[in-house]
Amino acid sequence: MFPYDAQLAAATQAPPQSMAGVLQLLGTIDNTCADGDGLKWFNWLYLQVTQAVENRVASGGLSDPAWLSELDVQFAKLYFNALSAALTGAVCPGCWGAMFACRDQAKIARIQFALAGMNAHINHDLPIAILATCEAQHTVLQHGTTQYNDYTALDSTLDGLIDTAKQTLHVRLLGDPLPAVSHLEDLIAAWDLAAAREQAWNTAESLRQDSAFAARIHMDTIDGLTTVIGKALLVPVP
Numbered sequence: 001m002f003p004y005d006a007q008l009a010a011a012t013q014a015p016p017q018s019m020a021g022v023l024q025l026l027g028t029i030d031n032t033c034a035d036g037d038g039l040k041w042f043n044w045l046y047l048q049v050t051q052a053v054e055n056r057v058a059s060g061g062l063s064d065p066a067w068l069s070e071l072d073v074q075f076a077k078l079y080f081n082a083l084s085a086a087l088t089g090a091v092c093p094g095c096w097g098a099m100f101a102c103r104d105q106a107k108i109a110r111i112q113f114a115l116a117g118m119n120a121h122i123n124h125d126l127p128i129a130i131l132a133t134c135e136a137q138h139t140v141l142q143h144g145t146t147q148y149n150d151y152t153a154l155d156s157t158l159d160g161l162i163d164t165a166k167q168t169l170h171v172r173l174l175g176d177p178l179p180a181v182s183h184l185e186d187l188i189a190a191w192d193l194a195a196a197r198e199q200a201w202n203t204a205e206s207l208r209q210d211s212a213f214a215a216r217i218h219m220d221t222i223d224g225l226t227t228v229i230g231k232a233l234l235v236p237v238p
Contacts, residue, residue: 009087015077022076038103041110042117063146071133078125095120095226107236110169116233123226126200155194162193
């Protein structure tokens with residue numbers, strides 16, 4: 001779709017294993033993508049979010065910063081894997097495919113791409129990342145734990161970044177103004193990061209109790225619902 005897609009595919013072939021590596025790869029994608037590529041604007045927002053998480057980990061005040069760092073890496077891998085799959089013709093989750101398929105549509109606003117990517121990453125990927133992190137760190141997955149408290153402590157910071165993005169990215173893909181009134185306003189107003197993250201934790205707890213077969217069915221259902229939301233977020237603005 002874009003002349004630099006082979007570069008992106010090569011860059012995402014081996015996902016990073018540390019927060020520093022995650023930030024470096026996000027920066028590489030940001031520097032590679034043109035402004036007319038919808039991927040750039042999700043990646044731009046995700047870069048801000050990841051940097052905020054790293055800053056919070058580095059500043060102290062968290063009970064289990066190692067757990068949150070591991071979550072950050074596990075979470076990012078799922079985005080990089082989905083992007084790599086889409087760029088190389090492999091199967092990726094439908095919720096990601098919905099965004100990747102319209103990366104070049106100039107009538108879609110930058111904020112639509114940013115939120116559609118966040119929709120896929122949080123509603124679909126985050127429960128998987130939470131489970132993987134608890135397994136890797138040998139921690140209990142449930143509400144009220146030290147890890148859950150650290151997880152929710154980020155909500156106000158991340159909500160602030162989303163609110164800023166809703167203003168900064170409120171232009172069409174190529175930067176031209178949007179009409180004063182459109183369906184987009186209600187969609188943007190309705191998207192709540194803290195609520196999505198809470199639901200992701202709930203989903204992770206539910207998946208932990210499922211059998212392997214039931215978990216696959218559960219995730220297929222989540223992918224289907226998240227794809228529908230993503231397509232609604234990506235309806236072009238007339």
